[in-house]
Amino acid sequence: xxxxxxxxxxxxxxxxxxxxxxxxxxxxxxxxxxxxxxxxxxxxxxxxxxxxxxxxxxxxxxxxxxxxxxxxxxxxxxxxxxxxxxxxxxxxxxxxxxxxxxxxxxxxxxxxxxxxxxxxxxxxxxxxxxxxxxxxxxxxxxxxxxxxxxxxxxxxxxxxxxxxxxxxxxxxxxxxxxxxxxxxxxxxxxxxxxxxxxxxxxxxxxxxxxxxxxxxxxxxxxxxxxxxxxxxxxxxxxxxxxxxxxxxxxxxxxxxxxxxxxxx
Amino acid sequence: xxxxxxxxxxxxxxxxxxxxxxxxxxxxxxxxxxxxxxxxxxxxxxxxxxxxxxxxxxxxxxxxxxxxxxxxxxxxxxxxxxxxxxxxxxxxxxxxxxxxxxxxxxxxxxxxxxxxxxxxxxxxxxxxxxxxxxxxxxxxxxxxxxxxxxxxxxxxxxxxxxxxxxxxxxxxxxxxxxxxxxxxxxxxxxxxxxxxxxxxxxxxxxxxxxxxxxxxxxxxxxxxxxxxxxxxxxxxxxxxxxxxxxxxxxxxxxxxxxxxxxxxxxxxxxxxxxxxxxxxxxxx
Numbered sequence: 223x224x225x226x227x228x229x230x231x232x233x234x235x236x237x238x239x240x241x242x243x244x245x246x247x248x249x250x251x252x253x254x255x256x257x258x259x260x261x262x263x264x265x266x267x268x269x270x271x272x273x274x275x276x277x278x279x280x281x282x283x284x285x286x287x288x289x290x291x292x293x294x295x296x297x298x299x300x301x302x303x304x305x306x307x308x309x310x311x312x313x314x315x316x317x318x319x320x321x322x323x324x325x326x327x328x329x330x331x332x333x334x335x336x337x338x339x340x341x342x343x344x345x346x347x348x349x350x351x352x353x354x355x356x357x358x359x360x361x362x363x364x365x366x367x368x369x370x371x372x373x374x375x376x377x378x379x380x381x382x383x384x385x386x387x388x389x390x391x392x393x394x395x396x397x398x399x400x401x402x403x404x405x406x407x408x409x410x411x412x413x414x415x416x417x418x419x420x421x422x423x424x425x426x427x428x429x430x431x432x433x434x435x436x437x438x439x440x441x442x443x444x445x446x447x448x449x450x451x452x453x454x455x456x457x458x459x460x461x462x463x464x465x466x467x468x469x470x471x472x473x474x475x476x477x478x479x480x481x482x483x484x485x486x
Numbered sequence: 487x488x489x490x491x492x493x494x495x496x497x498x499x500x501x502x503x504x505x506x507x508x509x510x511x512x513x514x515x516x517x518x519x520x521x522x523x524x525x526x527x528x529x530x531x532x533x534x535x536x537x538x539x540x541x542x543x544x545x546x547x548x549x550x551x552x553x554x555x556x557x558x559x560x561x562x563x564x565x566x567x568x569x570x571x572x573x574x575x576x577x578x579x580x581x582x583x584x585x586x587x588x589x590x591x592x593x594x595x596x597x598x599x600x601x602x603x604x605x606x607x608x609x610x611x612x613x614x615x616x617x618x619x620x621x622x623x624x625x626x627x628x629x630x631x632x633x634x635x636x637x638x639x640x641x642x643x644x645x646x647x648x649x650x651x652x653x654x655x656x657x658x659x660x661x662x663x664x665x666x667x668x669x670x671x672x673x674x675x676x677x678x679x680x681x682x683x684x685x686x687x688x689x690x691x692x693x694x695x696x697x698x699x700x701x702x703x704x705x706x707x708x709x710x711x712x713x714x715x716x717x718x719x720x721x722x723x724x725x726x727x728x729x730x731x732x733x734x735x736x737x738x739x740x741x742x743x744x745x746x747x748x749x750x751x752x753x754x755x756x757x758x759x760x761x762x763x764x765x766x767x768x769x770x
Contacts, residue, residue, distance in 0.1 A: 284663055289584075315665035326660035329679050338674050339664045388660070395664065 232259035235399065235429045236281060241295035243276050243285060250276035251457035253295075256448055263421070263430040265440035265465075268450035269486045273457025274433045277450070278401050281431065282318040283311055299399075316343060319392035320401040324408045325384035327376035327391075332368060335376045336391055343395060358394035362386040362420055382413020386420065400424070402432040406439065418443060437481060441469055449477050515750065522747045525740035534744055540710045542730070542738035549745055551712045555720035556752070558627055558713065559702060560695040563634035568688050570635070571642030572677075579650045580672050591647065598640030606704030609633040614705055621717040625707030628716040633701045638691035645687020649680040682764075689760040696752055699724035723749045 234257035241254045251273030258264045266274040279285045280293050283304065297305050304314055328335050336355045345351055355372070359365040364386050368379070376387055385405060392400060402421065406414035422443050424430060434440050440447055447469070448462035461468060461477040472478040479485040526534075529547050537548035574594070578587045609629055618624025653676050661671040677684075699722075707719020708729060721729075727742050734742050 282663060284659065287659060287662055312665045312667065315663055320663040322656065322660065322663075324656060326654075326656040328657060328660070328675050339666060342666050342670045342674075391664065 232261055234258060235260040235300060236431075237296075237298045238277075239296040241277070241280065241293065241297055243273070243280055243291065243293045245288065246290045249456035251450065251459075252454075254450075254457075254459045256459055256462055258429065258431055259446060260429050261426050262445040263425055263432060263443055264446040264448060265444035266431065266433045266448050266450060267435070267437060267440045268457070268480070269452070270435070271457070272450040272452045274450050275403055276457070278320075278403055278431060278433050281399070281401055282315050282320055283309065284315075284320065286311070316395050317397055318399040318401060319395060319397035321385070321388050321392060321403065321405045323404040325381060325388050327379070327384045327387050329377055330375065331373045332376045332379070332387060333372040335387060336394055339391060340394055354394050358390040359387075361393050361424075362390040363416070364390060380413065382409050382416055385409060385413070385417055389417075389420065397428065399429045399431065402430065404433050404435060407435065437483075441465060449474070449480065451476055451480075518743050518746050518750065521740055522743035523740075525737050525744050528737055529741065534741075534748075540726070542734070542741060545737075547737075547741050547744075549723065549726075549748055551710050552721050552723045552726045552745065553748060553752075554712050555627070555706070556696060556722040556724070556749075559630040559634055559706070559720065559722055560692060562627070562631035563638055563695045564688065564692050566631065566635040567639045567642050567691060571639050571687070571691075572646045572684060574639075574643045575646035575650050576672055576676075578647055580668060580676070594640050594643050594647075597636075598644065602637060602698060602701040603704075605633055605637055606701035609701060609705040617717070623707060623719065625705055625719050626717045627706065627713045627720045629705040629707075630702050630720060630722070631716075633705050634695050634698060637698060637701060638695050641691040641694060642684075642687050645690065646680065646684045649683020649687075650676055652683070653679045685760075685763060689756065693753060693756055696749065696756070697724060699728050703728055723752075 236256075236258035238254055238256045238258075241256075242252045243250045254273075254277060266277060268274055276285065279288075280297065281299075285291045285293055293305055295305075296303070299314070299318070303309075328338075333355060336358060337351050340351060340354060345354065356365060356369075359368070364383060367383065368374075376384065379387060385408075389400075389405075405421070406417050409417060418439060421430065421432065425445075432440075432443065444465050446462065447465050449460050449468065450457050451460045452458075453460070461472060461474040463473075468477065469481050472481055476485065525547070529545075534547055534549050537546045539546050540548050540551065574590075578590055582590060609632070610625075613632060614624040614626075614629050616624075617626060617629055657675050657679055658671055661675045666675075702722050703725040706722065706725065708721040708725050709719040710721050710726075711718070713720045723745050726745050730738070731742055
């Protein structure tokens with residue numbers, strides 16, 4: 223299995239071994255072993271329904287929110303078992319931020335979208351909050367666009383701006399990892415480009431795992447690529463490795479036809 | 487051509503029905519106004535608020551104690567039922583397991599279907615003696631507030647439940663992904679998103695509380711006096727009409743229609759307030 227490919231230099235942050243996720247009786251993915259290197263961008267690609275998003279949701283245990291969803295196997299974050307029932311989910315999710323396909327800015331002001339999660343995590347100081355708001359908005363390139371209307375409703379922003387606000391909201395909590403679930407697929411091409419550039423600019427500062435349907439995007443932004451495919455009624459990891467290796471010299475026949483556009 | 491005819495026919499019958507529904511309201515209001523006008527002319531508008539009390543046999547017609555009674559009973563019930571209903575709805579949506587939430591919802595729905603006279607009867611034989619043990623006579627403002635709270639609680643709860651249930655899962659998932667606790671998610675994300683529906687439910691419950699007659703009449707004592715404490719009996723506007731309409735004649739009868747008119751104005755004010763609140767939110 224290709225998960226044994228050495229990752230170039232960087233240590234693995236996430237290590238999944240024989241990971242399986244089932245919804246009731248239906249497996250979403252089965253037997254996935256994958257290391258995700260720290261500080262790099264790992265893209266999960268593959269056709270719809272192959273378990274990419276479910277895999278992503280198991281990385282911050284958001285899968286817990288789905289009734290009847292069970293995850294088995296082994297999953298470690300920096301050596302710590304995160305499937306254990308004793309894991310502090312609040313701390314885990316603060317460490318592992320997530321951005322969804324559809325922007326989910328909350329229905330109140332832009333400022334409150336950023337300050338309220340911080341306040342819930344114990345940041346009370348007004349000056350500190352203001353500094354963090356500005357820094358996170360600068361990080362996503364929104365500061366100059368919206369600094370004069372921080373008290374406007376977040377939902378009055380454009381789709382692309384909302385997605386960047388969601389990213390800023392996650393970044394303000396200073397996570398180590400960012401999980402991105404098709405962050406550009408609900409955006410127009412222009413906003414999509416902006417968000418994509420933003421993701422690239424975060425390389426090195428965060429470990430990023432991005433699910434995408436867009437192979438060209440995976441090729442542009444990712445360091446590592448993991449290809450999921452439905453086999454025997456469940457999603458499986460069929461190949462993983464560096465971008466160059468997966469796209470130029472795929473080992474798996476399915477991967478080859480997928481990356482060359484013949485399948486998927 | 488024939489299809490056009492069918493459409494045309496439907497259009498006119500819908501117009502007819504809509505016209506009928508509209509005119510009925512107009513006629514009712516006009517009728518109440520007409521019947522009230524006799525007393526308004528012979529007694530005079532001002533005496534309905536300036537008279538020392540309501541003794542129609544002695545020509546005293548102040549509706550003020552009843553207006554205060556209605557406002558106090560309603561406000562008390564709404565202020566109690568609103569937090570209870572919202573908390574019940576939060577419990578149902580975010581804390582209760584499915585096997586608890588489902589029967590719980592059915593129970594609340596059932597509660598909204600119980601006739602008011604049954605609530606009143608229960609209040610009279612159970613609640614009133616209990617209150618009388620604390621401070622006689624038991625039939626009181628407090629009893630009215632408690633019965634009305636139970637009666638409007640289902641409305642508040644069901645509205646809050648459905649609007650909390652309709653809050654997009656994207657919000658709750660997004661909040662969980664930010665490492666927020668369930669309580670923080672409910673307080674800061676779910677409730678603000680569900681607010682319009684909750685407010686609508688509270689207004690509807692308020693309207694029901696203002697109009698409720700039978701249950702309130704049975705437990706409130708109906709003494710025409712502005713209450714000085716929760717344990718004092720009160721008479722509401724609705725009870726006033728129900729109690730006296732059977733034997734009222736002349737100016738007295740007409741004065742009861744004035745009471746009805748006051749009730750109507752109270753409801754108009756409520757609807758107007760609801761509109762303003764809605765507009766304010768839309769702008770803000």
